[in-house]
Amino acid sequence: MHKRMKPVIVIFAASMVVGGCAQNPVSTAPAPVPSPQAEAAVSIVRPEPGDIAEFKADPLPARTHFNDFKVERKDLEEVLRKWYQVSENHWRHGYSHVAFGDRTGTIKLKDGTTIRWMVRPGGLATLTFQDGTALYLARELTPWKKDAEPAAERE
Numbered sequence: 001m002h003k004r005m006k007p008v009i010v011i012f013a014a015s016m017v018v019g020g021c022a023q024n025p026v027s028t029a030p031a032p033v034p035s036p037q038a039e040a041a042v043s044i045v046r047p048e049p050g051d052i053a054e055f056k057a058d059p060l061p062a063r064t065h066f067n068d069f070k071v072e073r074k075d076l077e078e079v080l081r082k083w084y085q086v087s088e089n090h091w092r093h094g095y096s097h098v099a100f101g102d103r104t105g106t107i108k109l110k111d112g113t114t115i116r117w118m119v120r121p122g123g124l125a126t127l128t129f130q131d132g133t134a135l136y137l138a139r140e141l142t143p144w145k146k147d148a149e150p151a152a153e154r155e
Contacts, residue, residue: 044135046085046127047109049077057105064100069121071103076117079125083137091124091136094143098122 055073086094101121108114116128123139 044127044129044133046080046135046137047107047113047115049080051109051111052077052107053110054108055105056107057103061100061102066098066101066121069101069103071105071117071119076105076107076119079117079119079137079139083123083125083139084141086136086138086141088134088136090142091126091138095124095138096122097124 052073055076057071060067060070098121102118103120104116104118106114106116114130117125118128119125125137127135127137129135
């Protein structure tokens, strides 16, 4: 009886997959292009240093090549004020990433928003918001200037 049950189960599973594909065909229509207004609505806004209510840095990782590299509140505030916002593609492919040097932590803004931050010793950083969206920052620009938005100089 055990040998008989396997083909029945396999046939049932295969019919479910085929049936699901028939009911939900893949669309060949092009994806809609969002309007500039829609893109502006989903753009990520970099927090101002003055918006930070709490700053927390995670402990240094056990394996690191940069024992003297630490990120304190004043350092993150400088990142927010002066570093360039770049696209994720530019951030990932336009820079050299240094391994085992990430410094991480969280900030809580005055409005209650919690943001996870990461700063790399080579001059790269991310801010990850509660919904999973991320802001990519770089201390200097690489030749991909078309993708960069400089921070407003604030003093």
